[in-house]
Amino acid sequence: xxxxxxxxxxxxxxxxxxxxxxxxxxxxxxxxxxxxxxxxxxxxxxxxxxxxxxxxxxxxxxxxxxxxxxxxxxxxxxxxxxxxxxxxxxxxxxxxxxxxxxxxxxxxxxxxxxxxxxxxxxxxxxxxxxxxxxxxxxxxxxxxxxxxxxxxxxxxxxxxxxxxxxxxxxxxxxxxxxxxxxxxxxxxxxxxxxxxxxxxxxxxxxxxxxxxxxxxxxxxxxxxxxxxxxxxxxxxxxxxxxxxxxxxxxxxxxxxxxxxxxxxxxxxxxxxxxxxxxxxxxxxx
Amino acid sequence: xxxxxxxxxxxxxxxxxxxxxxxxxxxxxxxxxxxxxxxxxxxxxxxxxxxxxxxxxxxxxxxxxxxxxxxxxxxxxxxxxxxxxxxxxxxxxxxxxxxxxxxxxxxxxxxxxxxxxxxxxxxxxxxxxxxxxxxxxxxxxxxxxxxxxxxxxxxxxxxxxxxxxxxxxxxxxxxxxxxxxxxxxxxxxxxxxxxxxxxxxxxxxxxxxxxxxxxxxxxxxxxxxxxxxxxxxxxxxxxxxxxxxxxxxxxxxxxxxxxxxxxxxxxxxxxxxxxxxxxxxxxxxxxxxxxxxxxxxxxxxxxxxxxxxxxxxxxxxxxxxxxxxxxxxxxxxxxxxxxxxxxxxxxxxxxxxxxxxxxxxxxxxxxxxxxxxxxxxxxxxxxxxxxxxxxxxxxxxxxxxxxxxxxxxxxxxxxxxxxxxxxxxxxxxxxxxxxxxxxxxxxxxxxxxx
Numbered sequence: 118x119x120x121x122x123x124x125x126x127x128x129x130x131x132x133x134x135x136x137x138x139x140x141x142x143x144x145x146x147x148x149x150x151x152x153x154x155x156x157x158x159x160x161x162x163x164x165x166x167x168x169x170x171x172x173x174x175x176x177x178x179x180x181x182x183x184x185x186x187x188x189x190x191x192x193x194x195x196x197x198x199x200x201x202x203x204x205x206x207x208x209x210x211x212x213x214x215x216x217x218x219x220x221x222x223x224x225x226x227x228x229x230x231x232x233x234x235x236x237x238x239x240x241x242x243x244x245x246x247x248x249x250x251x252x253x254x255x256x257x258x259x260x261x262x263x264x265x266x267x268x269x270x271x272x273x274x275x276x277x278x279x280x281x282x283x284x285x286x287x288x289x290x291x292x293x294x295x296x297x298x299x300x301x302x303x304x305x306x307x308x309x310x311x312x313x314x315x316x317x318x319x320x321x322x323x324x325x326x327x328x329x330x331x332x333x334x335x336x337x338x339x340x341x342x343x344x345x346x347x348x349x350x351x352x353x354x355x356x357x358x359x360x361x362x363x364x365x366x367x368x369x370x371x372x373x374x375x376x377x378x379x380x381x382x383x384x385x386x387x388x389x390x391x392x393x394x395x396x397x398x399x400x401x402x
Numbered sequence: 403x404x405x406x407x408x409x410x411x412x413x414x415x416x417x418x419x420x421x422x423x424x425x426x427x428x429x430x431x432x433x434x435x436x437x438x439x440x441x442x443x444x445x446x447x448x449x450x451x452x453x454x455x456x457x458x459x460x461x462x463x464x465x466x467x468x469x470x471x472x473x474x475x476x477x478x479x480x481x482x483x484x485x486x487x488x489x490x491x492x493x494x495x496x497x498x499x500x501x502x503x504x505x506x507x508x509x510x511x512x513x514x515x516x517x518x519x520x521x522x523x524x525x526x527x528x529x530x531x532x533x534x535x536x537x538x539x540x541x542x543x544x545x546x547x548x549x550x551x552x553x554x555x556x557x558x559x560x561x562x563x564x565x566x567x568x569x570x571x572x573x574x575x576x577x578x579x580x581x582x583x584x585x586x587x588x589x590x591x592x593x594x595x596x597x598x599x600x601x602x603x604x605x606x607x608x609x610x611x612x613x614x615x616x617x618x619x620x621x622x623x624x625x626x627x628x629x630x631x632x633x634x635x636x637x638x639x640x641x642x643x644x645x646x647x648x649x650x651x652x653x654x655x656x657x658x659x660x661x662x663x664x665x666x667x668x669x670x671x672x673x674x675x676x677x678x679x680x681x682x683x684x685x686x687x688x689x690x691x692x693x694x695x696x697x698x699x700x701x702x703x704x705x706x707x708x709x710x711x712x713x714x715x716x717x718x719x720x721x722x723x724x725x726x727x728x729x730x731x732x733x734x735x736x737x738x739x740x741x742x743x744x745x746x747x748x749x750x751x752x753x754x755x756x757x758x759x760x761x762x763x764x765x766x767x768x769x770x771x772x773x774x775x776x777x778x779x780x781x782x783x784x785x786x787x788x789x790x791x792x793x794x795x796x797x798x799x800x801x802x803x804x805x806x807x808x809x810x811x812x813x814x815x816x817x818x819x820x821x822x823x824x825x826x827x828x829x830x831x832x833x834x835x836x837x838x839x840x841x842x843x844x845x846x847x848x849x850x851x852x
Binding site for chain 1: 560561562598599600601604605606626627628630632636637639640643645646649650654655659660661662663664665667738739786787788
């Protein structure tokens with residue numbers, strides 16, 4: 118059992134959890150994730166480690182309520198327990214020195230890009246960050262990102278805050294301004310990572326993405342999370358989650374992410390009925 | 403032994419074989435000839451005194467029977483169910499020369515299921531610590547044996563439930579999870595501690611285990627890495643590794659979705675590729691999830707199938723459609739990238755290869771397609787490289803197995819022993835247990851002579 122020691126709503130439907138998991142905290146590095154199971158009937162879901170405190174023995178996860186499990190999690194309170202937390206899993210983010218790195222976090226991807234930007238900055242790299250979301254209400258950690266970046270750009274799809282548009286627009290502006298970018302790291306939805314990777318391809322800029330396929334065990338024993346990278350099948354949980362964005366078959370990833378959409382909808386609907394919450398406005402959640 | 407009738411059992415996940423009644427067990431036990439030099443014991447990888455426990459059953463003294471079994475076997479309710487007895491103890495039974503061999507496995511199962519008060523040996527702690535990686539059959543056996551010798555044993559398990567393949571691989575209808583839980587409780591009652599959610603290589607490394615005061619480490623991390631065929635269409639939606647399919651159903655209980663949260667695709671027409679026990683388990687599971695057609699595609703003939711005869715028979719009774727001497731060439735999808743068919747080529751058997759099995763050869767131009775919406779790949783597994791990758795100096799051989807000395811199961815790293823599938827590649831539950839028993843003896847000797 119893993120105790121929730123901190124909980125905070127940091128954006129619309131977006132909750133930060135600080136969980137006691139000393140053994141995970143002791144080994145965690147930027148870029149890694151955990152697999153959690155809430156209760157005896159629960160499923161296993163992967164969540165990125167957005168921060169860790171080795172002294173306190175805690176890890177931080179940021180969760181967007183999108184379906185049954187994440188909604189159930191968002192109802193847990195400080196002092197409640199999560200049944201299983203396994204990790205840290207996956208490879209740590211690849212680190213570079215003496216480079217200019219553009220770190221892009223889209224939506225919930227702001228949480229996992231944060232520790233990577235922090236570590237890059239601590240190693241003396243020049244870090245330019247772009248964070249974005251559909252709308253201002255979904256943005257978070259602007260201050261934290263600013264602390265670990267030399268420059269920070271904020272974008273929203275609807276223009277409700279910062280620049281109107283997508284992260285890729287800001288990135289293309291930086292490129293065309295003549296900035297010599299050594300590497301771009303993108304974490305966000307699969308479609309956002311696809312579009313943004315495509316933008317850097319003609320310029321030959323090394324582009325790293327952190328993939329988010331469906332996972333079960335997270336230790337390499339099932340292949341649920343397999344992706345095609347450079348024409349080869351790889352398991353994101355053990356070979357990744359970071360891959361070269363120019364080699365990933367994003368259309369395959371996007372299709373695989375939809376594999377259980379009917380089941381996910383059903384589970385969500387039954388859950389919302391069960392807790393008496395309104396499906397569209399999520400009241401009572 | 404009584405069984406659920408096929409028409410009924412394909413609609414549930416309950417155990418197929420119902421087990422002996424007391425009368426049936428006694429009457430079967432009385433068939434034992436009590437040979438002067440019993441060969442059956444030799445056939446048992448853990449060396450159970452078979453005639454002795456069978457005699458106790460014949461006398462109606464069931465408590466004594468299970469006590470004798472547990473001298474050698476820590477998990478009898480499991481072994482009695484899943485051992486391939488026909489190629490082990492029962493193969494050597496002298497009765498089998500002329501009649502049917504004694505049903506040793508069924509009697510072992512009977513004794514285990516009828517255990518009234520948990521028989522437990524006296525344990526005197528010796529104050530020394532041993533770590534075990536993995537809680538599958540090998541890890542549980544090594545841990546139980548070492549605990550009985552007095553060691554403080556800690557098992558590190560990556561998943562949220564102990565049992566390894568017993569928990570995630572072998573289906574409920576062959577091995578009820580309640581039985582696995584009961585056997586794991588017995589191992590814990592010997593003083594073994596099991597730490598779940600500990601991925602050795604990630605959460606903690608073997609070097610860190612030594613730093614934490616463990617004097618030896620037994621690696622029983624199994625062969626859990628699924629093999630794929632590397633044919634076009636293998637990443638379409640609806641294609642599963644058998645490991646994923648079975649893990650979802652057995653460990654995550656997806657057959658009870660949405661009561662349980664883990665989903666699974668319930669295919670109408672399912673192709674299972676492979677001819678081993680895992681393929682049979684996957685095919686029979688797919689049938690129970692409601693599939694109208696389950697095709698078992700195997701590149702050799704029925705004779706060559708590595709699965710147990712009993713499982714092949716069960717699969718046939720349940721309506722699994724065997725497509726023998728066929729091999730998939732590609733999986734075909736629709737616009738949404740969902741599986742809609744599998745293309746196979748016919749095979750014929752050529753000359754025997756180095757393993758003695760006749761190698762299948764393609765018959766050009768013989769391609770046919772089967773309409774399916776789900777494909778389950780059950781062509782084997784290899785050792786998961788996580789432990790090896792994070793343990794410097796651990797020597798490995800072909801397909802990533804850990805190399806060990808014969809008899810002692812010592813690895814190239816001082817104080818590290820290994821056994822089960824991580825050493826032999828995917829094999830049986832009982833052979834993993836046999837190796838773990840030997841390794842436990844070697845670990846005891848190693849620590850005493852340190």
